[in-house]
Amino acid sequence: MNSVFSKRSLSCAAVMAGVLIGASGLAATASAQTPVKLVLNWKYQGPQALFFVAEDKGYFKAEGLDVTIDQGEGSAASITKVATGAYDVGFGDVNALITMASKSPDEAPLAVFMMYNTPPFTIAVKADSPIRTAKDLEGKTIGGPANDGALRLFPAFTQVAGIDASKVAVTNMQANLREQMLQRGQVDGVFGYVNTIAFSAKSAGMNPDKDFRFINYGDYGMDLYSNAIVVSQAFAKQHGDAVKGFVRAINRATKDMIADPAGSVETVMKREPLLNKQVEIERTVATLKMEMNHPEIAKIGLGDVDGERLKRAIDMVVKANGLERTPEASAIFTDAYLPPLSERPTTVIN
CATH class of the missing domain: 3.40.190.10 (Periplasmic binding protein-like II)
Known part of the structure; x- marks a missing residue:
């Protein structure tokens, strides 16, 4: 009885040891x-x-x-x-x-x-807007999310494109409101990446090809x-x-x-x-x-x-x-x- 119990105990111990070794191996793999x-x-x-x-x-x-x-x-x-x-x-x-x-x-x-x-950086304006060149942004209000790449680069763009930055008002907005605010005329233009604006507008039921026009930084020599x-x-x-x-x-x-x-x-x-x-x-x-x-x-x-x-x-x-x-x-x-x-x-x- 004792010997049988001992053999079974040893057998169970061996199985458990194998399980523990296997588990530790998996843990080691996971930790790797x-x-x-x-x-x-x-x-x-x-x-x-x-x-x-x-x-x-x-x-x-x-x-x-x-x-x-x-x-x-x-x-x-x-x-x-x-x-x-x-x-x-x-x-x-x-x-x-x-x-x-x-x-x-x-x-x-x-x-x-x-x-x-x-470079994907751009300022989008409405297709019927009088803004046709970068210089036309003077006297206008441009909006964008605070951390937008195009907004952050706007000071550089003003110098390259010959814009008087003091004549441009910049305002922040939530990204999900960008295209709608432009369409409604709440701002004169918006900062962003070309494809981000175009396809976000399309997702909202707009037609970016007909509704918007883009003033691209790259067209003014900002080969970034x-x-x-x-x-x-x-x-x-x-x-x-x-x-x-x-x-x-x-x-x-x-x-x-x-x-x-x-x-x-x-x-x-x-x-x-x-x-x-x-x-x-x-x-x-x-x-x-x-x-x-x-x-x-x-x-x-x-x-x-x-x-x-x-x-x-x-x-x-x-x-x-x-x-x-x-x-x-x-x-x-x-x-x-x-x-x-x-x-x-x-x-x-x-």
Whole structure:
């Protein structure tokens, strides 16, 4: 009786030991996943599908990353959120990063993957508005969300376009009221990204092609880069391999979105089912075509920057905003975490 009991006890103990060892192995595997807090540039929309593709297809997990994705409050705000340590990684405006790097170089994040390589910054006015050129903005009221990238760059735009900034009234508004306030004539123009305004208006039942006209910063010589993947200095120093893995995952997901924009939007619809799917598909295609399709990528690939172009952009932002210090290009962007050119897109969309 005792020997049988002893054998059974030993057998049970062995089983339990195996279970505990297995559990500890799983725990070790789980703990090996590096936690990453990511903040987007804005609310969930079609072009952000690449982040959700990376999550849903397991690209982050395959790189040993446990990524938490939060909505953003503007491209400029994302830079601040990463700089303060609230997030490890962000999707934000590199021009806001240039300003921060000039003022607070020890806190400024670092761009590691340039996503929007063509300037999307604009001021939208009503199609029947007397405002036809940038100079016509004088004496008018322009509104936008406080953290909007185009609003933040407006001081630079006024200098480049020859506008007397003292004659332009700037007001803040909630982003979800932007297009409606413009349509109702409550403001004379609104700041934003071309595709954000156009497709938000379309979602609200407007016809942006007929209702609005756009005064684009790029048409006045502001050949700036826009949104990039940025990481905090601390996270890059402590988790360099994780940054490389994150960028690899994003690169894979971006190629998937380029290959199948409509299918990629499904990942966004899972998270925001009330969105208009067709509008988000159109928004995504327009973003690929207009914001991610600079001719330079044929040579340097998506994700990288042209060094001389970036230097010119830095000088432009510094001069226009009266900044005291000009940051080095290496303090704004590094290619150290990029996959090889052979693995990155060199064409986006025809």
